[in-house]
Amino acid sequence: MTDLSYVRTEMLSEQAPPSGQQGIVKWMRANLFSSITNSILTLLALFFLYKALSGILPWVFQSSWNAKSLGECREAIAAAYGEGVEGACWAVIRERYQQLSFGFYPKELYWRPILAFILMLVAVAPVLFAGVPRKMLLFSALFPFIGFWLLWGGTIWVPVSALLGFVVAYGAAKLLPSMIGGLGATIAVILLPVIYWLLAFGPLADALSAIFPYGIESVPSSSMGGFALSITIGVTGIALSLPIGILLALGRQAPLFIVKSICVGFIEFIRGVPLITLLFVASVLLSIFLPPGSNFDIILRVMIMVTLFASAYMAEVVRGGLAALPKGQYEAADALGMNYWQTTRLIIMPQALKISIPNIVSNFIGLFKDTTLVSIIGLLDPLGLSTSIRANQEWNGIVWELYGFIALLFWIVCFSMSRYSMYLERKLKTEH
Amino acid sequence: MAMADQSTSGPSFRLSMLIYDTRYRSMTIQVFALILFLLAIGWLVNNAANNLASSGKELGFSFLSDPAGYDINQRLIEYNSQMSHGRAALVGLLNTLLVAVLGCLLATVIGVAVGVLRLSSNWIVARLMTFYIETLRNIPVLLWIILAMAIFIESFPQPNMFRGEDAEATMNLWGSVALTNRGFYIPKPLFFDGSMVVVMVFILSLVGIWFFGRWAKAKQEATGDILPSGWIKLAIFFLPAIAVFYAMGQPIGLEYPELKGFNFKGGIYMRNSLIALWLSLSLYTGAFIAEAVRAGIQAISHGQSEAAFALGLRPGRTMKLVILPQALRVIVPPLISQYLNLTKNSSLAIAVGYMDITGTLAGITLNQTGRALETLLLLMLIYLSISISVSLVMNWYNESIKMRER
Numbered sequence: 001m002t003d004l005s006y007v008r009t010e011m012l013s014e015q016a017p018p019s020g021q022q023g024i025v026k027w028m029r030a031n032l033f034s035s036i037t038n039s040i041l042t043l044l045a046l047f048f049l050y051k052a053l054s055g056i057l058p059w060v061f062q063s064s065w066n067a068k069s070l071g072e073c074r075e076a077i078a079a080a081y082g083e084g085v086e087g088a089c090w091a092v093i094r095e096r097y098q099q100l101s102f103g104f105y106p107k108e109l110y111w112r113p114i115l116a117f118i119l120m121l122v123a124v125a126p127v128l129f130a131g132v133p134r135k136m137l138l139f140s141a142l143f144p145f146i147g148f149w150l151l152w153g154g155t156i157w158v159p160v161s162a163l164l165g166f167v168v169a170y171g172a173a174k175l176l177p178s179m180i181g182g183l184g185a186t187i188a189v190i191l192l193p194v195i196y197w198l199l200a201f202g203p204l205a206d207a208l209s210a211i212f213p214y215g216i217e218s219v220p221s222s223s224m225g226g227f228a229l230s231i232t233i234g235v236t237g238i239a240l241s242l243p244i245g246i247l248l249a250l251g252r253q254a255p256l257f258i259v260k261s262i263c264v265g266f267i268e269f270i271r272g273v274p275l276i277t278l279l280f281v282a283s284v285l286l287s288i289f290l291p292p293g294s295n296f297d298i299i300l301r302v303m304i305m306v307t308l309f310a311s312a313y314m315a316e317v318v319r320g321g322l323a324a325l326p327k328g329q330y331e332a333a334d335a336l337g338m339n340y341w342q343t344t345r346l347i348i349m350p351q352a353l354k355i356s357i358p359n360i361v362s363n364f365i366g367l368f369k370d371t372t373l374v375s376i377i378g379l380l381d382p383l384g385l386s387t388s389i390r391a392n393q394e395w396n397g398i399v400w401e402l403y404g405f406i407a408l409l410f411w412i413v414c415f416s417m418s419r420y421s422m423y424l425e426r427k428l429k430t431e432h
Numbered sequence: 433m434a435m436a437d438q439s440t441s442g443p444s445f446r447l448s449m450l451i452y453d454t455r456y457r458s459m460t461i462q463v464f465a466l467i468l469f470l471l472a473i474g475w476l477v478n479n480a481a482n483n484l485a486s487s488g489k490e491l492g493f494s495f496l497s498d499p500a501g502y503d504i505n506q507r508l509i510e511y512n513s514q515m516s517h518g519r520a521a522l523v524g525l526l527n528t529l530l531v532a533v534l535g536c537l538l539a540t541v542i543g544v545a546v547g548v549l550r551l552s553s554n555w556i557v558a559r560l561m562t563f564y565i566e567t568l569r570n571i572p573v574l575l576w577i578i579l580a581m582a583i584f585i586e587s588f589p590q591p592n593m594f595r596g597e598d599a600e601a602t603m604n605l606w607g608s609v610a611l612t613n614r615g616f617y618i619p620k621p622l623f624f625d626g627s628m629v630v631v632m633v634f635i636l637s638l639v640g641i642w643f644f645g646r647w648a649k650a651k652q653e654a655t656g657d658i659l660p661s662g663w664i665k666l667a668i669f670f671l672p673a674i675a676v677f678y679a680m681g682q683p684i685g686l687e688y689p690e691l692k693g694f695n696f697k698g699g700i701y702m703r704n705s706l707i708a709l710w711l712s713l714s715l716y717t718g719a720f721i722a723e724a725v726r727a728g729i730q731a732i733s734h735g736q737s738e739a740a741f742a743l744g745l746r747p748g749r750t751m752k753l754v755i756l757p758q759a760l761r762v763i764v765p766p767l768i769s770q771y772l773n774l775t776k777n778s779s780l781a782i783a784v785g786y787m788d789i790t791g792t793l794a795g796i797t798l799n800q801t802g803r804a805l806e807t808l809l810l811l812m813l814i815y816l817s818i819s820i821s822v823s824l825v826m827n828w829y830n831e832s833i834k835m836r837e838r
């Protein structure tokens with residue numbers, strides 16, 4: 001009796017999955033055509049993409065980079081690509097990109113805003129990336145003075161004397177506590193530099209520049225413009241609004257009724273009105289609230305308003321982070337015997353700020369975008385310049401090229417900021 | 433004994449305790465802050481008083497009743513240049529509210545659609561929506577507003593291009609809508625005799641839908657039968673009104689815009705500045721609302737929809753009965769702040785010449801009367817009250833949908 005049963009002794013070799021279950025076909029089935037509705041949506045989207053791209057791409061590439069006016073542009077495009085072809089006139093960017101970048105800044109001094117911009121990148125590097133040597137933070141602290149001096153020019157003694165105020169404060173913080181006690185020293189550290197700036201700063205700068213007249217050509221604010229202006233206002237606002245916002249948020253959380261009411265009143269007022277009304281205040285009203293005869297720079301006034309505006313929003317974001325912290329963190333710090341500022345600095349803020357990173361950065365992005373509003377009160381940021389370029393005889397009728405270029409630059413800055421916030425969130429993530 | 437006396441009868445309060453004793457320190461700080469605050473306010477007010485006095489102006493709002501002397505091309509209420517500055521400001525305020533309400537509605541529709549589609553399993557649709565959101569969000573809204581206005585002015589045909597036998601431009605939607613560079617002309621509904629009956633029937637059918645909904649729900653809870661209530665509601669919505677419309681001899685008609693001379697006459701004229709502002713604000717805010725909607729839906733744990741499927745609910749009802757009510761709680765607070773942002777951003781109307789409250793009160797009225805302090809104060813107060821009322825209403829709504837925990 002023979003055993004007819006068959007037992008396979010060797011393994012079957014692996015077989016490729018059916019063609020519908022692998023590669024591009026499977027991916028398309030899963031992601032594009034998983035149901036009837038999805039298939040219809042996919043086809044609609046493809047049709048839309050085809051329509052959009054077939055309109056945009058030829059327009060972008062069948063273009064003219066070399067012309068003096070829109071009419072010349074159209075002639076050049078018609079000559080190169082045939083009659084009736086609608087192409088982009090990038091010549092306007094080529095002709096005006098310097099103006100869009102620097103406004104009416106003197107051409108021979110372009111190196112100054114460019115150098116300031118490069119130095120700014122160097123200064124923010126240690127703030128943004130932990131891998132950069134910590135010693136460079138010293139340069140970051142000095143940069144505001146260097147940057148403003150480079151942009152506005154004038155005698156070098158103004159930024160140096162302004163910087164001396166901080167040196168005074170630092171010296172007071174180092175020396176005085178042992179001499180007159182903690183509280184007196186704290187008051188002195190706040191008061192001394194203020195007294196210095198109010199009384200000694202102006203005469204000192206004048207005297208020094210009279211003795212050593214060293215400076216670079218000064219550039220008036222009316223020549224500032226373009227992206228240089230947007231970036232200057234934006235970066236100043238970003239750098240100042242975070243600390244002010246933190247203080248406001250702490251004030252709002254504090255168990256001190258009067259301090260709390262002042263902070264709440266300020267925050268709610270600023271958040272309730274549009275930025276443009278504050279800019280109107282800066283441009284027409286601020287002089288009424290200052291002593292007669294005092295007149296300070298319009299860009300400085302705008303910076304103050306933008307900073308106040310952004311710091312109210314920042315305060316709310318930081319407050320959200322504070323509210324999200326469990327009460328145990330405060331109690332644990334108290335149990336360790338920390339005082340209020342130690343608790344805030346070492347325990348509360350690092351955690352609260354970490355929680356609020358996405359919102360802080362989206363506030364920064366909002367602030368940077370809001371710098372365009374200064375065009376409404378007559379400052380020549382890129383949008384303000386675009387209006388005058390479009391009113392120009394040669395470029396009358398140009399729309400997409402100009403706004404596309406401005407939009408692209410804003411988009412690059414804002415998009416990189418949002419990507420950076422995602423990177424930071426990932427880096428600081430500690431939970432599993 | 434002496435010792436004890438000394439410790440109780442000695443000075444129990446010393447000045448230094450104001451600083452070093454935590455019981456009094458907060459008081460000291462507050463008084464100090466209050467004094468500083470009042471000093472600052474006093475300084476500002478004093479400066480303002482001095483400056484006003486030296487320029488010979490008095491603080492006062494009587495200029496509001498002076499004749500304005502300027503025209504407003506976009507108005508919801510009767511206005512002419514002989515009317516007062518106050519009336520002009522009211523016209524501007526109504527224009528602000530008009531664009532804010534229209535904008536919030538459209539932005540919500542766009543935001544919800546884009547936010548839901550961004551979570552779609554369809555790769556290409558999700559990517560397109562991401563592209564939309566990232567493009568809109570990362571470019572200033574003022575640029576969108578100015579760009580929209582520029583496109584309207586440069587790309588749409590002039591009204592006189594619609595003229596003649598072989599006109600360069602034609603009206604859209606079977607000759608009912610004219611898109612021109614001055615704005616859109618759309619048909620206007622005309623109400624003849626008997627139109628009231630149709631409107632009444634329509635309102636009655638809305639009431640009927642509400643009662644039917646209650647009845648259907650009660651029936652479902654009593655018996656478990658689910659009626660196809662969506663279709664029935666749709667039928668109640670349309671059928672009676674249409675039947676009465678024809679029975680009364682079509683008492684509601686449309687007035688079409690017509691080209692007369694150099695411009696269109698008749699119909700409703702939507703100024704291009706209004707449309708540019710409305711569209712760009714809605715598209716911009718829609719991108720932010722889309723992100724809020726996406727975050728809200730993603731905040732609902734996957735277990736909720738799995739549990740609903742396990743109970744046998746279909747995807748549509750899962751969305752409606754399980755996911756959305758919970759997601760709404762997460763969505764509403766950011767939605768409120770987006771509505772407020774849109775309202776405040778509508779002040780950028782001044783860039784395209786749409787006469788909102790900023791354009792009338794802080795624009796022409798300020799320039800004509802030179803009363804910067806009063807007009808800007810008034811403007812800020814108006815925006816503050818709009819913001820506060822919107823957030824009150826929305827917070828009340830938020831409260832009403834909040835989770836009732838036991």
